[in-house]
Amino acid sequence: MPKDSGIGASSKRREDVRFLTGNGNYTDDINIYGQTHVYFLRSDVAHGRIKNIDTSAAEAMPGVVRIFTGADFEGIGSIPCGWQITDRHGQPMQEPAHPVLAIGKVRHVGDPIAAVVAESLAEARDAAEALNVDIEELPAVVDMKAAVKDGATKVHDDLTSNLCYDWGFVEDNKGAVDEAIKSAAHVTTLELVNNRLVANPMEPRVAVGDYNRSNDEHTLYTTSQNPHVIRLLMGAFVLGIPEHKLRVVAPDVGGGFGTKIFHYAEEAFCTFAAKAVNRPVKWTASRSEAFMSDAHGRDHVTKIELALDADNNFTAVRTETYANMGAYLSTFAPSVPTWLHGTLMAGNYKTPLVYVNVKAVFTNTVPVDAYRGAGRPEATYQLERVIDKAARELGVDPIKLRRQNFITEFPYATPVAVEYDTGDYPATMDKLEEIADLSGFEARRKASEAKGKLRGLGVNCYIEACGIAPSNLVGQLGARAGLYDAATVRVNATGSISVMVGAHSHGQGHETAFPQVVAEMLGIDESMIDIVHGDSSKIPFGMGTYGSRSIAVCGSAMVRATEKIINKAKKIASHLLEASEADIELKNGQFTVAGTDKSVAWGDVTLAAYVPHNYPLEDIEPGLEETAFYDPSNFTYPSGAYACEVEVDPDTGKVTIERFSAADDFGNVINPMIVTGQVHGGIGQGIGQALLENCSYDENGQLLSASYMDYAMPRASDVPFFTVDHSCQTPCTHNPLGVKGCGEAGAIGSPPAVVNAVVDALQSGGHKNVTHIDMPCSPSRVWAAMNG
Amino acid sequence: MNLSDSKLIAADRETVWQALLSSDVLKECVPGCQEMSGSPQDGFEATVVQKVGPVKATFKGSVTVSDIVEGTSLTLTGEGKGGAAGFAKGGANVSLSEEEGGTRLSYDVEAKVGGKLAQLGSRIIDGFAKKMADQFFETFREVVEGPAEDTEDTSSDAAPKKKGWLRKLVSNE
Numbered sequence: 001m002p003k004d005s006g007i008g009a010s011s012k013r014r015e016d017v018r019f020l021t022g023n024g025n026y027t028d029d030i031n032i033y034g035q036t037h038v039y040f041l042r043s044d045v046a047h048g049r050i051k052n053i054d055t056s057a058a059e060a061m062p063g064v065v066r067i068f069t070g071a072d073f074e075g076i077g078s079i080p081c082g083w084q085i086t087d088r089h090g091q092p093m094q095e096p097a098h099p100v101l102a103i104g105k106v107r108h109v110g111d112p113i114a115a116v117v118a119e120s121l122a123e124a125r126d127a128a129e130a131l132n133v134d135i136e137e138l139p140a141v142v143d144m145k146a147a148v149k150d151g152a153t154k155v156h157d158d159l160t161s162n163l164c165y166d167w168g169f170v171e172d173n174k175g176a177v178d179e180a181i182k183s184a185a186h187v188t189t190l191e192l193v194n195n196r197l198v199a200n201p202m203e204p205r206v207a208v209g210d211y212n213r214s215n216d217e218h219t220l221y222t223t224s225q226n227p228h229v230i231r232l233l234m235g236a237f238v239l240g241i242p243e244h245k246l247r248v249v250a251p252d253v254g255g256g257f258g259t260k261i262f263h264y265a266e267e268a269f270c271t272f273a274a275k276a277v278n279r280p281v282k283w284t285a286s287r288s289e290a291f292m293s294d295a296h297g298r299d300h301v302t303k304i305e306l307a308l309d310a311d312n313n314f315t316a317v318r319t320e321t322y323a324n325m326g327a328y329l330s331t332f333a334p335s336v337p338t339w340l341h342g343t344l345m346a347g348n349y350k351t352p353l354v355y356v357n358v359k360a361v362f363t364n365t366v367p368v369d370a371y372r373g374a375g376r377p378e379a380t381y382q383l384e385r386v387i388d389k390a391a392r393e394l395g396v397d398p399i400k401l402r403r404q405n406f407i408t409e410f411p412y413a414t415p416v417a418v419e420y421d422t423g424d425y426p427a428t429m430d431k432l433e434e435i436a437d438l439s440g441f442e443a444r445r446k447a448s449e450a451k452g453k454l455r456g457l458g459v460n461c462y463i464e465a466c467g468i469a470p471s472n473l474v475g476q477l478g479a480r481a482g483l484y485d486a487a488t489v490r491v492n493a494t495g496s497i498s499v500m501v502g503a504h505s506h507g508q509g510h511e512t513a514f515p516q517v518v519a520e521m522l523g524i525d526e527s528m529i530d531i532v533h534g535d536s537s538k539i540p541f542g543m544g545t546y547g548s549r550s551i552a553v554c555g556s557a558m559v560r561a562t563e564k565i566i567n568k569a570k571k572i573a574s575h576l577l578e579a580s581e582a583d584i585e586l587k588n589g590q591f592t593v594a595g596t597d598k599s600v601a602w603g604d605v606t607l608a609a610y611v612p613h614n615y616p617l618e619d620i621e622p623g624l625e626e627t628a629f630y631d632p633s634n635f636t637y638p639s640g641a642y643a644c645e646v647e648v649d650p651d652t653g654k655v656t657i658e659r660f661s662a663a664d665d666f667g668n669v670i671n672p673m674i675v676t677g678q679v680h681g682g683i684g685q686g687i688g689q690a691l692l693e694n695c696s697y698d699e700n701g702q703l704l705s706a707s708y709m710d711y712a713m714p715r716a717s718d719v720p721f722f723t724v725d726h727s728c729q730t731p732c733t734h735n736p737l738g739v740k741g742c743g744e745a746g747a748i749g750s751p752p753a754v755v756n757a758v759v760d761a762l763q764s765g766g767h768k769n770v771t772h773i774d775m776p777c778s779p780s781r782v783w784a785a786m787n788g
Numbered sequence: 789m790n791l792s793d794s795k796l797i798a799a800d801r802e803t804v805w806q807a808l809l810s811s812d813v814l815k816e817c818v819p820g821c822q823e824m825s826g827s828p829q830d831g832f833e834a835t836v837v838q839k840v841g842p843v844k845a846t847f848k849g850s851v852t853v854s855d856i857v858e859g860t861s862l863t864l865t866g867e868g869k870g871g872a873a874g875f876a877k878g879g880a881n882v883s884l885s886e887e888e889g890g891t892r893l894s895y896d897v898e899a900k901v902g903g904k905l906a907q908l909g910s911r912i913i914d915g916f917a918k919k920m921a922d923q924f925f926e927t928f929r930e931v932v933e934g935p936a937e938d939t940e941d942t943s944s945d946a947a948p949k950k951k952g953w954l955r956k957l958v959s960n961e
Contacts, residue, residue: 044874044903109903129871288907698910700900706907709842 002672006520007737010673015511024252027206030221032280035208036065038273039124040266040283041114041131042292043106046140046364046701047153050104053114054132061130063123066277068115068269070103076272077238079265081329082229084478085165085338085360093165093360096156098328100238100265100272106135107155107327108364109703110292115269117277121284140364140701144301144322147361155327155362164325164334164360169342173415177355180316184307188390193774194378196299196324196695197688198705199371200713201506203254204285205294209270213278217245220271224250225260225504226544231536232481233263233331239272243536246271250534253506257685258370259294260506261546262331266293291706296695297371299324300337304382306390314351314405319382321358326367333369334360339477340375340465340547346414347383348425348461348639349405354415364701370546372685372747376464384460384752389771392763398756399438399459403429411733418465420637422730425461428641428663432459435723436643436661444645444658445764453647455658456761460642462749466741467636467732468547484631485549486541487558489518489565491624493610495603497529499561502542503554504534507681508743509674510550516670517555517737521562523588524602540627548741551670552636552732559736560628569605571620576600576608636732636740640664642683644753648761653783655691655758661723662749667731667740675742679724682746688714689747690754690775712776751775762786789914794894795925798933801884804891805859807932808882814851817927819920822846828853836868840901840916841909845873860884874903878917893928897921 003009018024055067079098086092102113114131118124141147141155147162155162168174181187208221218241224230227248234248235241253260266283273281285293300323307316323337342356391398406425413419433439441457448455468474471482488500499518505511515529532538542554566586573591574581583594592599608615609624645659662679669675692712696704705711731738758777762770762785770785797804807813811832815824818836826832832851838844847868855863861883869875878899885892899917901909909916 109906125872288904291907698906700902702900702902702906702910704906704910709908710911 005526006516007668007670008672009516010671011512011516011526013509013512013674015505015509026203026252026254027208027221027223028284030208030251031282032208032210035280035282036117036119036277037121037124038115038117038270038281038283039121039128040112041116041128041133042289043102043109043111043113043135045106045135045137046109046142047138047155048106048135049138050102050106050113050133051136052134055114057132058116058127058130061123061127063119064127065117065119065279067127067131068101068117068273069113070099070101073100074103076100077240079263079268079328080233080237081334082233082331082480083335084480085167085334086478087165088168088171093334094159094163095329096159096362100268108366109701110366111327112265115273117273117281142363142365142697142699142701144324144361144363147363148359155364159362162362164329164362167338167358167360169338169356170354170416173353174355177316177318177353180353181305181307181318184315185310186308186390186394188306188386188393189303190382190386190389190772191303192382192385192772194298194300194302194381195689195693195775196368197297197371197693198291198695198711199257199259199294199297200290201255201257201259204287204290205260205264205266206284207267207270208280208282209272209274210280211275211278217247218271218275219247219249220267221249221251222267223253223260224248225253225256225506225546226542227504227534227536228502228539228542229261229544230263230267234268234271238268247535247537249536250504253504256506257372258297258374258546261544262295262369264293288706291711292366292703295330295367295369296326297368298378298689299368300378302378302382304386306386308390308394312394312396312401312404314349316353317345317351317383319345319356321356323358323360324365324368325360325362326365327362328367330367330369333367335479336370336375337378341379343416343418344376344379344463344465345383346416347380348402348407348463350407351405352415356416365697366703372682373464373744374547376744377748377751380460380462380748381752384462385755385772388458388460388756388759392771399429402461418635420463421634421733422667423463423637423639423665424728424730425639427728428639428665429461431663431725431728432641432643432661435663435725436659438643441645448647452650454650454761454765456646456648456757456759456764458644458753458756458758458760460749460752460756461639462642462745463637463639464548464744464748465635466548466638466744467552467632467735468549469632470634471631482631483543484629485543485554485557486627486629487554487561488540488625488627489558489561491565491606491609493607495524495528495606498532499529499558500532500539501554501558502539502544503550504545506545508545508550508678509671513551513671513674514555514558517558518562521559521566522602523586523590541629548638548743551737551739552735552741553630553632555737555739556632556735557628557630560630561626564626564628565624568620568624568626569609572608573600573605575616575620576604633734636667636735638664638666638740638742638745640745640749642749642753644750644757646754646757646761648758648765648782650765650786653779653781653786655777655779655782657687657718657720657754659723660720660750660753662725662746663728664726664742664745665728665730666726666742666745667729668738669726669729670737670739672726675726676724678742679746680722682744682748683722683750684714684719685747686750687719687754690751690777692718692776692778694776758782789917790896790898791918791921792894792896793921793925794892795929796887796890797893797929798890801859801886801891804884804893804932807928808862809853813928813931816931817924819923834866834868840905841912843873843905843909845870847876870905872904874901874905876901876905880921893925895921895925
């Protein structure tokens, strides 16, 4: 029978009450007395030299408080990058400066040139129109392969070229991989594009800077997934504000999907300007602004080769990828096409040899960084597409080919430097075949054909590395900080609990799921426990939420802190019960002396911890509050198998998703309902990438898809009812909850399933020459593929 | 985007050539033009109000005339800045040749947009540019030829402006 509380219960999301009744407290809801508004004048050319900025007319406009340009930020730090990649030749990546406001040059459409602070947003906008900016337009570099050719225009004049790094992984394997491909019985080659995406969280980015001159304290309210990371990056590297004078608050945040991980120039601007004008400064992005200033995602161009022996065993994988960095290095950008991508290229398969080459390239486009899945969707897509193509070339069943090559023994050390702790890939595939009713597919295909439609089935597997990340390992990989997390469990005198967590919740349901864990451990009601998150002044430390890490890393810290609470509470209980500490048992919120009926309740112990009349002060310190830090010893490796069935209209090329099934192994699950919701959302975004979304630039670097008229977001009618199962559970072996993380899986696993299905549908319609269609599989692309 | 087309104008080549170099003619012919001043030597300054899809803006810009082969061909290059709406740039290579019934005016037009115009209007920009070019050269043809009825009607004090400037142009010669 399903549990109704604690670990494994589908407790209703308590935060939804305020979200659904309009009572959320988002950053834009924060208004401070005396507040000013800032409007950023952004470049409308992709590349240009700033010859002059004349602010005089704008300064005379009504309501203007002050106008800032790049000159105001000379000597202020550059927006930092958090990860350094070492290239194939042992050299560090090229790392350009990233000023808060453009200095000397503008490098992408949307690059901020000047900032007008005024009494109202309307006045700031009007004054920005009066700014007289003289920019000499320069040729723009947009295409990655053209950008790295000799003689290409340079995005950054002080770098030697537009190549950020040329990374090889594992470089020592290169010779053996080349040899294996040369001598293979069969090699399947596929060239593909992983399309550029814009995350488009429902809430655009907002920042409010405040400065208290009486105590020299700065406060930044911001739409962030990780306020402590922003405090560290902005305080230490950009503005030089010590952490005890800088508070960063990320209140309710309306979706992040990765794009709110990074430290952005607007955050530094509002913090800086609040002191400069001695008034609060607020910025709220418009949707148009979000399209040209939020970090974009994906944008890889890849060639992958899969080598097989005569028995269809995978013998080697070799890839060459161009990865777009955009005009500047966003916070985690260099890590996405490398360590979050190359390390996953073994997939679920025992391919003995893998070599991944990635060339990261600067272009005159918006910076590109992590977006839901970050590197792992790119790895999964190319691997699962090439396997599908290989199966077709060899005339074998694509599921059978995968099963034959599955890793089946754990722990398994891949040839790309990671060790999978657990997994059961045949079990998730079995589950998928069952829930997707694959045996009924041929009948459904016939029914579709009877309606004049082509029906296709696409199946794929995925593996991802979550629980980011083991700090020692990521340090070796170039991360400039460890990625552990922290939690403080504060038990109040009457027994209620506040848990201060470093993870930030912006849609994931932490406020419900985290208390379920503590409630389970203590045997008390979930409603007695709240988490506190998103405020650097209330929480000891935390690296935030990304990489499906919250419950695996921060949740583990919370477990460790709760264990300390239990240990101390047992000491107090043993005093109250006049029994030996070793004999005290905690069950259902009662401390009992083992083998007796003597017990005290949770609330008696907590009260005794704070306001006792009789307390062994020499043995136990009063109070009941514990903090723990947690550093995972390995990544976690969620995995699964997905199936998609599409119908294609042969007259129009329109693709309709008819069925979508997901069998995931997330290890132990805290709240199945929330996990299901996470998978739904992830698949929705994956379908968006596969069929609809595409961020497009013209050859001059003009952003062409910067509104919902041109950028097609998935809508309810674009997705089917999903069949989701996470009953296959191989618990993680190295964290206390046995959890793996579920936030990104849907977005990682679904794009190849959709494209495999589209190709299968076209093949079934006799279009035997169609072996690949690049995403998004829009009607025009599918129609063009069918009509040669 | 690029487009090419031609129009047969019922006027001699010299008349068409002079019209091409007249700021008054250009003002008349540029769709949405509010003001136009200058000369072929120094370039023209123009103010144009246009609506491209969802974006309506006043563009202030300049037009330069280059590659002049007297009486035969020239290049018009223009750039307009529309403030928050972004910018538009364009060029037209225009050449004239004599043909039975008048002068053949051939043009190759290239247009580019940037900023908000590109972000919100890129879907429709090709059609928009084609429409602008068609309107420009069609109006140009009408202006040079003069409306058919005007040639009959010489008494009217409500004589169309188009005819007025053409006469002026001719009389200036």
